[in-house]
Amino acid sequence: KFQPPKQQPMLVTLASPNDLKSERVLVDPNTLDAKGATAIDWFVPSLDGKKVAVSLSKDGSEEGALHFYDVETGQALPDTIPRVQYPTAGGSAAWNGTGTGIYYTRFPRKCERPEADLNFYQQVYFHKLGTPEAEDVYAIGKEFPRIAEIELEASHDGRYILASVANGDGGDYAHYLLGPGADGNWEHPSGVWTQITQFADQVKSATFGRDDALYLVSRADAPHGKVLRLPLSSPTLEKAVTIVPAGEPVIQQVVATADTIYVGDLLGGPIEIRRFDLDGIEGQMIPVPEISAVQEMEALEDGSLLFRAVSYTEPPAWFHWRKGGSEPQKTALHMTSPVSFDDIEVTREFATSKDGTKVPLNIVRRKGTKLDGNNPTLLYGYGGYGISMSPSFDFTRRLWFDRGGIYVVANIRGGGEFGEEWHKQGNLTKKQNVFDDFAAAAQHLIERRYTRPEKLAMMGGSNGGLLMGAMITQHPQLMRAVVASVAIFDMLRVELAPNGAFNVTEFGTVKDPEQFKALHGYSPYHHVKDGTKYPAVLMLTGANDGRVAPYHSRKMIARLQEANASSHPILLRTGSSGHGMGTALSERINQLADIYAFLFAQLDITPKSKT
16 A cells, blocks of 8 residues: 555555455555665465565665565564565565465575576575575476576465466466375475476466366467466366467456456457356456556455456556446545546557558547647657556646646557567567657657647656667657656667576577677667757666666766757766665655656746646
């Protein structure tokens, strides 16, 4: 729960989504660290709800240690496990069935591998509560790739553990299952791990049902995904049966009850929910708000569904849908906005990219906005890792709309909005498609007179910051201002950094001749040209960024300042945070204030009240 003016979100418990009076703070990082620099990375409650494991990190580093708490008393238990979480591999944990121990992701200790490998070779260990961390037992992972990223999940009855292993950031996964030991004892890891799928099998995700089965989302011969049911009694892929066949929607999420499957479908950005029985017979559509995103789905024991939805005009809210019902009921568990967005409308249009591909644009503006080419417009994009830019809510956009601004999100290739094909058309040697799509989006807005170059700004972060670098160097005349956060700019050296190695499966490597050619062909740092009139640029980086080294922004800003022939400012803002996770509220406020001040100044927007 986020409760301003507190610097960091807290972990709280509730008796039910509609019983806010039962709220009790369990872990408050703000009391652990007066500076507000300690943050919750993630948490996992035990299956009986009596204990919770919490990863905590400091200063935005995302280097988390696992702490344990008694839910009833709120007291911290003495056990602590270091380095369970680190960017980009992240971290995960899953409790055993009795709540006496936990499986967790573990990075090498200094005595185990060379210094250069300490942030790689993630493995799974088992910790029994009340015992020294040095006695923890290795479970699985020695055979995994150097750039493995492991996600753990326990079955609802605690008899099985699932390990989903990503091969870096490219979108390939393998899945392993731990079953009960011969004696059925979960006091220690006595079972045998079985590999269910390999990277080549194209199974994107797996999750437990409540019917002694695993549900897999497979993209084998199905780029938009299909749902397979695999019995836990014979966990080999050959035994899997197709329950939900591939179709036009991109299958994004699957949760299952004892008799129902809920499927979250992606439709080029927005998301809808379908319901099936266990035989794959489709039932009704679950109504969700128009042009919205379903961020999470939780199947309950009674067969009903909890889901969290958000749109560009409505903040996140949890909804409860019961079998046989017509409309989901909004629960008391929802965020409120301090300002209204009733006068804001969202429309979708399509830009035509260089190769003829149609690229969706989500255009958010005040109703009645005149298309005269004079509207300040902020175009946002990402385009990578198969990550979809679905609708999101930010009440500070009200500042933008009140000054006549238009906000646009482009669903460009490299994302997952239209499935794995959409992703593959924008990664490795095809990354240039991402930049062409975004340039086409900008040109569309200009041609339709939403705006003009002097009133157009672009913004993106991380991989989206790379996109900003490409726009600066390939289309400097197309926009007036660019905001690039925690960005990658030197594509020839990025893989030399610890986190960069995880990106090789997404971007490619300089060791491959064809991939080197593609990387060099668009690497922003290598395409800054002396004497070019560049737009105004604001770059933001964090001193503790473990995902993208700050040197990218520093060297790019220096090169642009040297080469720029325009009078537009080229600015670098360096904070004490990291890549974004764990950033304190005060720092986020300061960042937003600087971004808006920069955009208002560069697009000649004068402060005024709403008209």
